[in-house]
Amino acid sequence: MEVSPILGPVQLGSEMEKVDPFVMDVLNFLAFRSGQTVLREELLTEVWSAHDASDENLTLAISILRKVFRKLDPKTRVSTCSNCQK
Numbered sequence: 573m574e575v576s577p578i579l580g581p582v583q584l585g586s587e588m589e590k591v592d593p594f595v596m597d598v599l600n601f602l603a604f605r606s607g608q609t610v611l612r613e614e615l616l617t618e619v620w621s622a623h624d625a626s627d628e629n630l631t632l633a634i635s636i637l638r639k640v641f642r643k644l645d646p647k648t649r650v651s652t653c654s655n656c657q658k
Contacts, residue, residue, distance in 0.1 A: 582640050589640045594619075598633040602650065609656050 582589050582599070591599070597619045602610060616625045634650055641648040 582644060587644050589644060591636060591640060594629065595633045595636050598630070599637055602637075609653065611656070 582591060598615065601615060601619050612627070612630065615630055616627075620626075620629070634652075637650055641650065
């Protein structure tokens with residue numbers, strides 16, 4: 573899977589999905605922390621410093637990423653953990 577943070581597309585082979593900048597910011601942060609638990613508060617603080625920070629916006633961004641991954645690469649996942657701690 574290829575990601576272009578500046579232009580916004582997420583690409584696998586010839587398939588491409590364009591995502592909004594705030595979704596790309598979430599993807600970049602999660603990719604940088606791949607395999608680690610990232611708390612919701614951490615995403616809101618680190619990613620949304622330049623955007624409107626809200627649980628709804630974060631939920632929407634994660635939902636969009638899951639749809640993109642289902643379409644392009646079903647093996648790639650964003651997992652949610654209830655009551656997780658670092």
